[in-house]
Amino acid sequence: MRVLVDILHPAHVHVFGALASEFARRGHEVRFTLREKECARDLLDERGLVYETLSQQKHGAGLASEFVERSARMWRVIGDFRPHFLAGIMGPSITTVGRLRRLLARDRARIAVFYDTEIAKLTNSVVYPLADYVCTPDCYQGPVHGNHITYPGYHELAYLHPNRFTPDPEVVRRAGIDPTSRYLVVRFVSYKASHDLGTAGLRDEQKIHLVRSLAPHGTVYVSSEGTLPRELEPNRLKIKVSDIHHVIAHARLLAGESATMASEAAVLGVPAIYVSPLGRGYTDDEEARYQLVTNFTGARFHDDFTAVAVKLASDPDGPRRAAEARARLLREKTDVTAWIAEFFEREFALHFKNGAGA
16 A cells, blocks of 8 residues: 655654554555655654655745645656555645546545644635545544544644653753753744734743743743744753654643644643634643643633643642543543554555555
8 A cells, every 4th residue: 555645844744754654564655745844854854754845835925836836746746656545634735636636647546634723714625625534633623524534532642642652861861951850841833824824922021921930930941933032042942853742741831832732742741731812622622631731722812821831830749630631541542643554554445455556
């Protein structure tokens, strides 16, 4: 079986990276196409994954020309590789080119979109009906106009499930951090993703207040996509991107604007504060079911999240409760990489009997 995975964002490398190893173990083949964005290429190279770059990220008026460029190159890659499945997160390129090749080149490749972000309404309204499968966590809260398949998990359990990841204190030490010390991680985002258009996050004074309020409760390390206020530059976390999960796993608390990082902390058993005007079904689930994330989203965006962050950071019983909650989460959720591999094997047997090509 052959699967082509389209990477649009560095986080997608994490979600599908473990699939390459799992597929190799099962005797299947996976290749990647890349939209160069931030550190995605570095993450693919670190894993030794086979990929072809289709485009570099563009903004504004350049998005249309980039999409045309990506689509033309993807057409050729699909024709050369002849995958049985096209897979990706968001999925605008795989759905458009996949459907066109099915119509014009008589390809049989089936299209699977994996997504967990309800707020990307415009993209989802176009992509979902074109996909053969729309695979989401079972806590997904948005409408899906297509063949909707759910699984009991989160994207972050594709790469941070204990079957896939073991926190390494030596990685943290090499980053200059004592993994046994009390430290906290704060994350700020740029709000430049397509689903963030028209959205503004925390103001500089709010960021400074959060970090200064947490400082009495441990060393505060700040991870930021964009420019930090000058006062917070000494707190900037300077590590390889691929080391961040080891750092989070040994932290006392994670707080900030990233839904993905809040969820990563939750599945690692670290309490998280998620602050954004825009909510997510998966962080809502991690709060309602496991109390591992506290969401300051929607109407709660303007509430006093700093006071709650300080309370969690200073709670001596917090680590024990978080560990117990994580243990329950892992009992109730699945190893998402194993689920994806088994999903493709099941659909391959159904649609490509006797190993027929795409």
